[in-house]
Amino acid sequence: MPNLVVEYSNSVEERVNTQGLLEDLHQVLIDSGLFEIDSIKTRAQRYYSWLIGEKEDSEDFIHLNFEMLSGRSEEQKRELGRKLMSILAEQAHSVYSLTINIRDMDKDCFIKVIH
Numbered sequence: 001m002p003n004l005v006v007e008y009s010n011s012v013e014e015r016v017n018t019q020g021l022l023e024d025l026h027q028v029l030i031d032s033g034l035f036e037i038d039s040i041k042t043r044a045q046r047y048y049s050w051l052i053g054e055k056e057d058s059e060d061f062i063h064l065n066f067e068m069l070s071g072r073s074e075e076q077k078r079e080l081g082r083k084l085m086s087i088l089a090e091q092a093h094s095v096y097s098l099t100i101n102i103r104d105m106d107k108d109c110f111i112k113v114i115h
Contacts, residue, residue: 001105001112002035002068004084006044008095009060016062016092018044024091025064028083034072052097059096062088070104077102 006022026042029035052059064084072080081102088098 001039001110002029002041002066004029004040004042005065006042006062007065008044008046008062009050009057010046010048011060012062012092012095013046015094018046021062021087021091024087025084028080028087032076032080032083034076034080035068055096061097061099062092062095063097064088064100066100066102067105068102069107069110071107072104 004025006018006025008016008018012018022042022044026040029040029042030037050057050061052061066080066084081100084100085098088100092098
């Protein structure tokens with residue numbers, strides 16, 4: 001049940017192949033061997049309004065929010081973050097701000113239904 005959400009400012013699409021980036025980040029999760037492949041979900045959310053410090057919307061960003069059920073070691077999470085950032089930095093080097101947040105979800109509070 002890992003979820004990767006790629007948030008980005010709409011100006012990013014002028015310089016970055018966002019679909020290709022999404023696919024490559026998704027592949028990192030598959031290749032990690034940490035998750036059941038069919039449970040990995042990756043999606044993008046484009047923002048048309050944003051503010052960054054005093055630069056307001058004159059600079060762009062990509063932020064990865066990655067959530068997974070608890071149970072992986074700190075080193076596994078750090079390594080996953082390094083691999084994700086490597087792809088992000090390679091493909092989006094012209095973007096002002098690149099950030100990643102990796103969070104554990106409480107297994108006892110996660111509910112899933114598949115039909």
